[in-house]
Amino acid sequence: xxxxxxTPSHQVTQMGQxxxxxxxxxxxxxxxxxxRQILGQKVEFLVSFYNNEISEKSEIFDDQFSVERPDGSNFxxxxxSTKLEDSAMYxxxxxxxxxxxxxxxxxxxxxxxxx
Amino acid sequence: xxxVTQLDSQVPVFEEAPVxxxxxxSSSVSVxxxxxxxxxxxxxxxxxxxxxxxxLVKGINGFEAEFNKSQTSFHLRKPSVHISDTAEYFCxxxxxxxxxxxxxxxxxxxxxxxxxHP
Numbered sequence: 298x299x300x301x302x303x304t305p306s307h308q309v310t311q312m313g314q315x316x317x318x319x320x321x322x323x324x325x326x327x328x329x330x331x332x333r334q335i336l337g338q339k340v341e342f343l344v345s346f347y348n349n350e351i352s353e354k355s356e357i358f359d360d361q362f363s364v365e366r367p368d369g370s371n372f373x374x375x376x377x378s379t380k381l382e383d384s385a386m387y388x389x390x391x392x393x394x395x396x397x398x399x400x401x402x403x404x405x406x407x408x409x410x411x412x
Numbered sequence: 413x414x415x416v417t418q419l420d421s422q423v424p425v426f427e428e429a430p431v432x433x434x435x436x437x438s439s440s441v442s443v444x445x446x447x448x449x450x451x452x453x454x455x456x457x458x459x460x461x462x463x464x465x466x467x468l469v470k471g472i473n474g475f476e477a478e479f480n481k482s483q484t485s486f487h488l489r490k491p492s493v494h495i496s497d498t499a500e501y502f503c504x505x506x507x508x509x510x511x512x513x514x515x516x517x518x519x520x521x522x523x524x525x526x527x528x529h530p
Contacts, residue, residue: 339521342517342519402458403448
């Protein structure tokens with residue numbers, strides 16, 4: 298079964314450092330998303346991406362965050378200057394756009410720890 | 413804006429007992445509804461979805477859910493749970509096809525931790 302692949306599975310970084318989380322969505326999918334889950338809390342929407350541009354973003358997705366699809370396969374989330382409160386599990390998701398609904402396939406997540 | 417309320421943060425249950433995990437969403441013209449499961453240290457796996465049609469939807473691992481429009485609920489049920497069902501369960505909603513073709517974000521509830529005891 299096709300999978301959404303995320304790397305790294307766990308990253309530890311110092312406050313103020315830049316972090317790039319990588320995702321390889323399912324190959325025929327067209328819509329891409331990043332969500333995050335702070336430990337013990339709900340899964341929160343960050344951003345959606347379609348046709349090489351952001352479709353929607355939440356208030357969490359401020360100027361410190363950016364997304365990119367640099368080569369037609371990877372979908373990256375960059376945090377420019379990490380804060381302690383960015384520590385969370387980050388999930389990438391994608392959908393093919395043919396089901397008529399948001400049937401998202403999620404990756405296993407990248408756990409970010411900011412010290 | 414859509415919101416989802418999962419009324420129970422934790423549900424302990426004995427193996428082979430029935431279970432119901434409750435989910436209510438805020439009203440909208442039309443919605444798509446989902447249940448996802450998260451096993452320890454893993455990602456989110458789709459259990460089942462309601463898009464249209466029959467209000468009783470069946471998913472993987474013997475789970476089912478019933479869409480109740482009048483009560484804006486989408487409760488998840490399983491008649492007999494197994495130890496391996498121990499996990500976090502998330503209810504999620506997105507706006508239906510009247511809104512931007514349906515490709516809107518999912519809004520998740522806070523989750524319900526199901527703990528199945530022998």
